[in-house]
Amino acid sequence: MERRLRILSCCSEANPMGTMVKVAFATSDMKHVDQHFGAAEAFAIYSLDEQDANLVEVVQFGQLDMDGNEDKLSAKIEALDGCIAVYCQAIGASAVNQLRPKGIQPVKVTPCTPVSQAIAALQTEMRDGPSVWLARAIEKRNPDRASRFEAMEAEGWSE
DSSP states (O other): OOEEEEOOSSOOSOOTTSOOEEEEEEESSSSEEOOBTTTOSEEEEEEEOSSOEEEEEEEEOOOOOOSSOTHHHHHHHHHTTTEEEEEESBOOHHHHHHHGGGTOEEEEOOTTEEHHHHHHHHHHHHHHOOOHHHHHHHHHHOGGGGGHHHHHHHTTOOO
C-alpha cells in the first residue's frame, strides 16, 4: 500500500435503522469501477445506507501487474477490513476464496461502471429488500437489528 486517506468527520457510522455499511470500489479515477481486483491501483471506500453515501477512505496501491503473484492480495484484503463488498471489473478465484471468509462479497460489474451508479443500485436494493448476501452482511454488521421487533412488541407495538 502506498497511501491511505481517511475522512474522519464526514458522517456517522451509526444510524437509527442500523443499515450503515462500507463498500469498496476498485478504481483508477475514483469515478468508475475500472480495475481488476488483483491489479487495482486504488479502492474508494464508501459508507452508505438506504439514503446517503459518503466517501470515507481511499487506499492507493500504485500500478500492479496481473502476474498471478498472490502476495499482493493480502494488503488489498487487509485494506478492505470492515467492508461488506468490493466492486471490481474482474477477480480471480483465489481472491474470492480469501475475501468470502472475511465477510466481503466480491461483485463483478461491467467495465467502467460509474461508482455513483453502483451505489444507487445498492441503495435501491437496500430499500426494496436486500438479496441474501446483502441481508446477511447487514445482519452480521448489526446483530441487534434482528431483535428490534421483539423490543417493539415488548413496548406494546402491534400491527
